[in-house]
Every structure is written in structure tokens, then in C-alpha cells.
Amino acid sequence: MRSEPTDINSNLISPLRPHVMVLFGATGDLARRKLLPGLFHLAQAGLLPKCRIVGTSLDDLDDEGFRAYARAALDDFAHHGVADDEWDEFAAGLFYVCQSAGNEALAKIVLELEEELGGDVARLHYLSVPPAAAPEVVQRLGEVGLAERARIIMEKPFGTDLASSIELNEALHRTFDESQIFRIDHFLGKEAALNILAFRFANGLFEPIWNRQHIAHVQIDVPETLSIGHRIPFYEKTGAYRDMVVNHLFQVLAFMAMEPPTALEPRSIGEEKNKVFRSLSPIEPSQVVRGQYGGYLDEPGVRPHSETETFIALRCEIDNWRWAGVPFYLRTGKRMAEGARVISIAFREPPKSMFPLGSGVGAHGPDHLTFDLADASRLSLSFYGKRPGPGMRLDKQSLQFSLHETGRTTDLLEAYERLIYDAMSGDHTLFTSAEGVERLWEASKPLLENPPPVRPYSAGSWGPNAIHQLVAPDAWRLPFERAWRSR
Ligand code: BG6
Secondary structure, three states, X not given: OOOOOOOHHHHHOOOOOOEEEEEEOOOOHHHHHHHHHXXXXXXXXXXXXXXXXXXXXXXXXXXXXXXXXXXXXXXXXXXXXXXXXXXXXXXXXXXXXXXXXXHHHHHHHHHHHHHHHOXXXXXXXEEOOOHHHHHHHHHHHHHOOOOOOEEEEEOOOOOOOHHXXXXXXXXXXXXXXXXXXXXXXXXXXXHHXXXXXXXXXXXXXXXXXXXXXXXXXXXXXXXXXXXXXXXXXXXXXXXXXXXXXHHHHHHHHHHHHXXXXXXXXXXXXXXXXXXXXXXXXXXOHHHEEEEEEOOHHHOOOOOOOOOOXXXXXXXXXXXXXXXXXXXXXXXXXXXXXXXXXXXXXXEOOOOOOOOOOOOOOOOOOOOEEEEEOOOOOEEEEEEEEEOOOOOOOEEEEEEEEEHHHHOOHXXXXXXXXXXXXXHHHOOOOXXXXXXXXHHHHHHHHHHHHOOXXXXXXXXXXXXXXXXXHHHOOOOOOOOOOOOOOOO
């Protein structure tokens, strides 16, 4: 029997309540590159409700100054152009309160704007502030009454270990109920991440083989070519594991590995994700390679002899009935050879081969199902097929699909756009819970307490050599032996 449609996308067409949104860190890098352009695109796409946006930060601006700042951000980063009439309407909804004016001033303008909007107005606070500042901002929101009727979007990191994440969650919960908190992980807002759910649960084809009997190993590989740049002060204290693995890579892993949720709704999906995290075996230092690219120590702001890793590769396991014994290999790093965001699922090879030696069977690794989580996402299923002509020679072939083929790429929402929209809708599906975050830090304990030494790797490489031993007898899928087909 078919269940009633309760899909996530139904939100995309239901009208949202008018909103007053407070953007903390409004003149920061994230606001400039993603949040202001994202809000503007939501407005262009007709997905932003009646909305007033109050920017706040340490910069001494007035409303006009903030509008000029936002306009410059859109000129640099808006993907869909900025038409005059669209801009005029958007700009009229932008306001600014300098943090030095105090929280009472902020509360005053929020109340005035709510009154002006009239009716049932929702509040959304977006905290794009350094982690150390977040608890205080939250406390102040409570003190001036701005936590009432409000939702709050928090940016990672959600602590740096178990103790600090518990402390942070306790601080948040003194002001906000868990149901009001939206911990953002922008990887889950990517179109391709949601497509994992569609692919797995909307089809009968793959779920029966989505387990230890048929899957030999899984790779979640997110190499980046960029360096740390101006983020050194943050990165020095953070490193690749805390910056990328605890958040993005484990979250993607949960979507890949979770059991079918009882319904496509936030609570069921959240429960299944948390079960994956509970089954995650502790991360063993012996199963981890930490790396640092050559030249990192010379970058301004890096401590002499810094042991911060700019690269990490690890092997972990999900100790449950579906996945016991299947290695999950995770890798990410800065200044690597290529930028990619790939989930690669290697299927077990046939138990016996009838093909003659030299036929090419198995010569290019196992069959793979590959998800490319790029914005223009792609999917590929590789298999051995017969090379045309006499005899039996086998070549690796693949079935490939690219998002472009849907002909709907103009409907794409960028990750932050989707997540802001979801938070306005009250939809927690793509956000992380306190329980999930704490469990991940708990599983990280052995590694954080006893990290292996950092090994050097050359900028522009795939990481230290030890990564090959880590996955042997398997092999890293990247760099791809054959490029994606381009149409
Ligand atoms: C951020 C990390 O969360 O994600 C960065 O802090 C990283 O270090 C970035 O570069 C990668 O995100 P994306 O969407 O550009 O792949």
C-alpha cells in the first residue's frame, strides 16, 4: 500500500509565515559569499516569505551602509543576476543594528518590524559568528526576549570534543529548546545529498544489495585544492578532522548508511541517522593518517611546530547488522591534487571468474556506484562489459547520469538557500541534533586523545603515502582512472 505523500518537498510549495530574520555576523565572509546572495535568490525564486532582515555585527554601519554592503555581495556572488526591481524590493527589507548599540536596540527594531509585518510573524536568528562568541549571543537573545517564538540557525563547530559539545548544548538549551535549534551542515543541503535518499528509498533496485553481503567497502572522499588562507586562526585550533569529518563527512556517511526511515519526515530520518552514529565504532588512531602540506608551517599565523592536520584519512566501521565488517574510508584535506566530493561504493567481486586470464576481468577494480556531490551532481554505475569484436575481452563501462539531464538546473537551490528555507519551514531533516553531535564526539575520543603524528605531504598531491597502506588491499578511487563523460 502506498503511504500518503509526506515528502520534504511539499514544504517547497506551502507558504511560509512572514519572518524577521536577524543575521549575526552580517558583514562576515559567509554572509557575503553565501547568506545574502542565498536570501536574495530565495526571494527571486518566490520562496522567501514576507521578510525583514536585520544585519548585526561589530562593524559600524547604518541601514544604507548595510544595503550597500549587501549589494556589493550580490554583485560578486549572486548566481542569477540582480534586476533593479528585485534589488529595490530586497533592499527595502534590509536593516542594520551595530552590536555596540546593544541587544535592547536589536530587540526594539525586531519588535517594530514584526509590528509592521503584522499577524503571525516568525523569528529566525542566524548565528554566523566565531564559535567562542555563540553562547554569549544566545544568552543575550534570551535576556532581551528574542528567543521567544524564535528559531536559531547555528554554524559549526558544535564543540571541539565531547565535553565542549555537551557544554555548548547545555548553554543553548538554557535559552532555546532543541526543537528551536537548527545546526547547519551545508553538505546535507546539497542537492546531491538529498538525492542519496531518493536513490536509495524511491527505487527497489539497490536497497536489497545495500549491505555487507554485496558491498565491499565505501569511500567518502572530499579532497580540496584550496589552502587555508585567511582562516588560519580558526583552522589552527580545528584541523581537518574537526572541520570536515565530524561535520560533513560523517553526516554524509549517515545518509549513505542509515536504515530506511519509517517516514520521510525529520524525526524518523533523525532517529535513523543517530542510530548510525551510535553504531559507529570508536575512531582508532592506528586507523588514521594525519597529514600537513609542505609550507603550512610558513603561513602567517601558524604556530611554530604546529601539529594541526590539514589532511586526514581514516578507516571506520559501522558495527551493526547491515554494515559489520565493511570498511568506510574517509579522506579530506587542503591543497590536494584535485577538488572533489565523492561517495564511492565498491561492490563485491563475483565469487568465481569463468573468464580467461588476461581477459581484463577485475583489472580495473570492482564495480562501483559513485555519487558526485558537486553542485552539478552526477551518478555513475560502473561494470565490466564485453569489448566488441572477437574473443572475450572485458572493459570497464559505466552508466552515468548527470543532474543537467533533468533539464531543471535553474530550479537548483544552493545548500545554504535550501537550509535557510527549511529552517523557516521548521523542517529539521537536514540539520544535526544535539544527540548526534555528542555521539560523534564520543566516538572521536580515542583519536582526539591520542592523535597519530602528522606526516608531511606535498601540496598538490593526494596526501601522505601512508594512505595506501591504510586501505590496502583496497585502493583509493580518486584520482579517477577514467574521467566522467561530458555531454
Ligand atoms: C566548510 C569547511 O565547512 O566546508 C571548509 O570549514 C571547507 O574548510 C568547506 O573548505 C567545503 O565546502 P564546499 O561546499 O565548498 O565543498
